[in-house]
Amino acid sequence: xxxxxxxxxxxxxxxxxxxxxxxxxxxxxxxxxxxxxxxxxxxxxxxxxxxxxxxxxxxxxxxxxxxxxxxxxxxxxxxxxxxxxxxxxxxxxxxxxxxxxxxxxxxxxxxxxxxxxxxxxxxxxxxxxxxxxxxxxxxxxxxxxxxxxxxxxxxxxxxxxxxxxxxxxxxxxxxxxxxxxxxxxxxxxxxxxxxxxxx
Amino acid sequence: xxxxxxxxxxxxxxxxxxxxxxxxxxxxxxxxxxxxxxxxxxxxxxxxxxxxxxxxxxxxxxxxxxxxxxxxxxxxxxxxxxxxxxxxxxxxxxxxxxxxxxxxxxxxxxxxxxxxxxxxxxxxxxxxxxxxxxxxxxxxxxxxxxxxxxxxxxxxxxxxxxxxxxxxxxxxxxxxxxxxxxxxxxxxxxxxxxxxxxxxxxxxxxxxxxxxxxxxxxxxxxxxxxxxxxxxxxxxxxxxxxxxxxxxxxxxxxxxxxxxxxxxxxxxxxxxxxxxxxxxxxxxxxxxxxxxxxxxxxxxxxxxxxxxxxxxxxxxxxxxxxxxxxxxxxxxxxxxxxxxxxxxxxxxxxxxxxxxxxxxxxxxxxxxxxxxxxxxxxxxxxxxxxxxxxxxxxxxxxxxxxxxxxxxxxxxxxxxxxxxxxxxxxxxxxxxxxxxxxxxxxxxxxxxxxxxxxxxxxxxxxxxxxxxxxxxxxxxxxxxxxxxxxxxxxxxxxx
Numbered sequence: 001x002x003x004x005x006x007x008x009x010x011x012x013x014x015x016x017x018x019x020x021x022x023x024x025x026x027x028x029x030x031x032x033x034x035x036x037x038x039x040x041x042x043x044x045x046x047x048x049x050x051x052x053x054x055x056x057x058x059x060x061x062x063x064x065x066x067x068x069x070x071x072x073x074x075x076x077x078x079x080x081x082x083x084x085x086x087x088x089x090x091x092x093x094x095x096x097x098x099x100x101x102x103x104x105x106x107x108x109x110x111x112x113x114x115x116x117x118x119x120x121x122x123x124x125x126x127x128x129x130x131x132x133x134x135x136x137x138x139x140x141x142x143x144x145x146x147x148x149x150x151x152x153x154x155x156x157x158x159x160x161x162x163x164x165x166x167x168x169x170x171x172x173x174x175x176x177x178x179x180x181x182x183x184x185x186x187x188x189x190x191x192x193x194x195x196x197x198x199x
Numbered sequence: 200x201x202x203x204x205x206x207x208x209x210x211x212x213x214x215x216x217x218x219x220x221x222x223x224x225x226x227x228x229x230x231x232x233x234x235x236x237x238x239x240x241x242x243x244x245x246x247x248x249x250x251x252x253x254x255x256x257x258x259x260x261x262x263x264x265x266x267x268x269x270x271x272x273x274x275x276x277x278x279x280x281x282x283x284x285x286x287x288x289x290x291x292x293x294x295x296x297x298x299x300x301x302x303x304x305x306x307x308x309x310x311x312x313x314x315x316x317x318x319x320x321x322x323x324x325x326x327x328x329x330x331x332x333x334x335x336x337x338x339x340x341x342x343x344x345x346x347x348x349x350x351x352x353x354x355x356x357x358x359x360x361x362x363x364x365x366x367x368x369x370x371x372x373x374x375x376x377x378x379x380x381x382x383x384x385x386x387x388x389x390x391x392x393x394x395x396x397x398x399x400x401x402x403x404x405x406x407x408x409x410x411x412x413x414x415x416x417x418x419x420x421x422x423x424x425x426x427x428x429x430x431x432x433x434x435x436x437x438x439x440x441x442x443x444x445x446x447x448x449x450x451x452x453x454x455x456x457x458x459x460x461x462x463x464x465x466x467x468x469x470x471x472x473x474x475x476x477x478x479x480x481x482x483x484x485x486x487x488x489x490x491x492x493x494x495x496x497x498x499x500x501x502x503x504x505x506x507x508x509x510x511x512x513x514x515x516x517x518x519x520x521x522x523x524x525x526x527x528x529x530x531x532x533x534x535x536x537x538x539x540x541x542x543x544x545x546x547x548x549x550x551x552x553x554x555x556x557x558x559x560x561x562x563x564x565x566x567x568x569x570x571x572x573x574x575x576x577x578x579x580x581x582x583x584x585x586x587x588x589x590x591x592x593x594x595x596x597x598x599x600x601x602x603x604x605x606x607x608x609x610x611x612x613x614x615x616x617x618x619x620x621x622x623x624x625x626x627x628x629x630x631x632x633x634x635x636x637x638x639x640x641x642x643x644x645x646x647x648x649x650x651x652x653x654x655x656x657x658x659x660x661x662x663x664x665x666x667x668x669x670x671x672x673x674x675x676x677x678x679x680x681x682x683x684x685x686x687x688x689x690x691x692x693x694x
Contacts (some may be wrong), residue, residue: 031370049452078414085397085410092451094393098483099377099462101432106413110420164432165400173422184425187463188432195459196437198446199516 024121043089049198055087060194061108064143065186066116068108078107092198102187109186114178125169125181129162132181136161136189143193164188204683246334246404255461261372263668264523264566264573264587264623268555269364271385272538275548277604278588279556280344280577280619281305281317282634285642287313293642296615298605309343309629311621314602317588318549322556322595324499327516327564328506329490332496337386338567345632345663345693346619347656349646350612358580358610360386361653365576365661366394367529368598370678371670376465378528379407379518385533388657388676390682395458395528402514402532405665408475416472423470426674430463478526479517481508486568487520494597504595517562523569532558539583539607545591548606553595559621573623574664576659614643618656620693622667630694632665649690658684659691666692 052060058070058079068075075133082104114121117135120128139155140148148157168176168184176184217399270276277297285293289302297686299305301315306315306324315321326335351358364387368378377395381402387394413421437456446452468474477483481491491513496506524663534555542548559575566573588603615638622629635647650656659677667670676688683693 014507024202049446049451049455051451051455053520076416081409081414084400092455095455095458096396098455098458099395099465100397101459102433102466103413103462106421106466107415108428110415144440151443153439153443156442160432160435160439163435164428167428167431168425171424171428174422176422177419179419180421180425183420184429184432187421187426187429188436190461191433191459192436192440195394196433196440196446196456198444198449198452198455199439 014049022030049092050090051087051092051098052101052195053088053090053095054083054097057086057101057104057194058083060143061105061190064190064193065108065112066140066142067113068111073111074107075104075111078104098195100133102191105187105190106183109183109190112186114182114183117182119178119182121178123178125165125176125178128181129165129169132165132185133158133161135182136164136185139186139189140193143190144197161185161189220623224533228333229410234387255457255464256369256376257464258374258376259372260525261669262523262525262569262571263371263670264519264530264562264569264571265367265371265528265575265664265668265670266519266522266562267365267532267576267578267683268558269383269385269533270537270555270577270579271359271529271533271535272539272579273610274539274579275585275607276579276582276616276637278314278317278552278585278605279381280617280621281312281314282309282344282348282638283310283312284347284634286586287637288638290640293640294582295587296611296642298583298588298607300588300603304603308339309341310631311342311344314603316382318552318591318593318595318602318604319556321600321602322553323560325504325506325560325595325598326491326496327493327510327512327560328374328496328596329493330564332499332501335496335574336562341624341627341629342563343622343624343629343632344619345622346617346634346646347650347659347693348615348617348634348636348638348644349653349656350614350616350644351646351653358653361580362386362388362391362418363578363653363657364388364389364531364533365529366389366396366531366659367665368395368668369528370665370672370675371423371528372525373522373528374526375411375468376461376528377529379522381515381518381530381532382535383531383533388661388682389424390658390679396531402511402518404479404481404517405512407479407514407518411469411475411478412472413466413469417470418472421470423467425462426467426470427562430460433463434460439474461600478521481513481515481517481520484517484520486524487516487565487672490564490568491516496596505598507597509557512557512561512596515558516565519562519565519573520569523571523573525571537579538581539605540609542607544589544604544606545593548607549569549591549593549602552604553593557596562621563623566625570625572625572668573621574635575621575623576618576657576660576664577621578618578660579616580653581605581610581612582614584609584614614641618660619654620660620663624667632663632693635693649686651686655684655686655691657692658686659688662688663693664693666694 481487
């Protein structure tokens with residue numbers, strides 16, 4: 001009698017897996033009780049993202065950056081100018097003013113102290129690449145409850161910041177300083193968790 | 200179930216041509232396909248999709264000015280622009296109801312008429328500082344107008360939130376990719392919700408410059424290239440966040456990401472500390488510098504008269520110019536306190552009519568200086584019926600004049616109103632636009648059956664404006680239809 005080879009059995013299993021993947025998992029509804037779904041499982045009813053309104057933007061910036069105060073400094077001045085143009089509604093399709101968020105973040109970043117993030121104020125960008133990236137990760141973690149450094153995508157977050165610092169270090173057209181570099185890192189690392197998470 | 204067939208030499212022959220694969224080959228391919236389907240669809244394909252950068256509108260200098268004045272309340276709209284048909288049938292009753300002096304004083308601006316002795320008409324005819332009367336007459340000769348007339352307005356604040364303010368970006372391409380809103384506080388047309396814009400409460404060059412500047416000024420903190428690099432990084436971080444939080448699978452998630460990211464890229468221009476001031480200070484705009492400091496003009500007789508810009512007029516001139524030159528989208532102004540009935544003709548009504556007419560003068564001058572086509576929408580949510588006109592003493596740009604100002608008597612939102620539009624063509628061929636709605640001998644109006652509401656009227660005015668300046672009418676039509684505007688563009692548009 002001819003035996004079925006292991007290759008054929010593997011093919012059968014793979015084909016069945018393919019077919020099974022076409023159907024929604026029977027236990028995907030968390031309200032049905034039982035164990036919570038595995039991370040990454042598609043859940044029904046994910047619904048809509050939300051746009052952050054003006055007050056939410058200001059609050060998130062304050063939570064993300066060390067030592068910035070919405071009632072003082074450049075942050076306060078920029079709030080007075082920009083707040084009417086920030087989103088007034090959470091509907092992500094109808095909200096306007098998301099483009100103003102980086103402008104407000106910029107003002108807040110100028111209030112943040114490099115020393116608060118252990119970033120030197122002098123020296124070359126290349127030599128201080130590590131503290132700049134660490135500062136960015138710290139800001140991301142503050143805005144994302146630690147997801148940046150502790151999640152599976154930690155390397156991707158770091159890579160994005162590394163690319164930024166490398167670009168600044170290699171800028172031949174404009175001489176970048178530690179201050180401009182810190183603010184560039186700060187703007188990217190704050191704008192993303194403030195307005196690009198969907199909430 | 201597996202069906203096994205005995206292999207023969209024919210199988211080997213056919214297999215060599217690849218027409219009939221063997222069972223083993225078939226299953227091997229199935230295995231590969233199965234693995235590819237499961238593995239690649241869940242990782243590489245989704246990751247590749249999530250890694251796509253946002254699609255930002257390309258900044259471009261596309262000439263064409265678009266603007267709107269929303270006169271909130273209930274002014275004597277009948278004492279402003281008048282169509283040829285109204286002028287032809289003008290009688291004493293109609294003139295009194297509108298608040299103008301009569302047919303004898305009507306003069307043409309293209310296919311429109313104004314009472315040359317009214318605050319509104321006299322202001323339009325005087326023109327801006329820095330122009331001779333002949334130069335200004337040449338500008339006015341390049342104007343045409345049209346409108347949706349009806350009684351679909353309400354008065355005394357009624358209808359103020361029925362979506363009478365529109366928008367232009369992104370249907371109209373521009374360098375900064377957004378509109379300028381001045382004192383807009385009432386609801387926008389549904390289709391205009393979410394369009395990118397910046398708002399100032401009061402129109403001054405300094406206020407406009409502030410919303411297009413950084414605080415603190417760039418200087419030692421940032422520069423254009425570091426901000427662009429930062430925008431790149433924020434976009435990359437946004438793509439990681441998209442994967443982590445599944446934002447692209449949630450309604451509006453991609454829009455939020457794109458709006459923030461594209462706005463960030465657009466902010467790079469603001470790293471120039473003089474960017475905003477150079478845009479909105481007429482003296483800093485080469486095309487406007489010649490008239491920015493002017494304090495006189497000439498009248499029809501060639502006599503030099505006082506004519507100075509107010510701070511607001513300078514701001515409007517620059518904003519309209521930047522719209523015309525293609526730097527900004529549209530410019531949308533809301534004027535409050537235009538509920539005229541019972542108000543003093545000299546102290547309230549005439550100055551407000553002059554203020555709005557001067558804004559129109561600034562728009563036309565800006566189009567002239569930008570050498571661009573222009574379309575300005577002009578409407579109100581109300582209308583005051585008048586009891587004739589009375590002589591008043593006022594100033595237009597500092598020039599003392601005697602006028603016949605409307606005596607606004609009572610609310611008449613249900614009798615007459617018009618959603619008007621002006622077209623300007625630097626080549627002197629503005630479109631032959633139409634007026635809809637029928638005017639009776641009292642000056643009252645019956646709406647066109649195809650323009651059932653102010654919502655339709657506003658949509659039609661905007662489509663006409665966008666068509667005239669060469670903007671993306673198809674995109675705007677799609678947005679309006681999505682928002683529930685059912686009528687076809689040909690029904691709604693004025694030419």
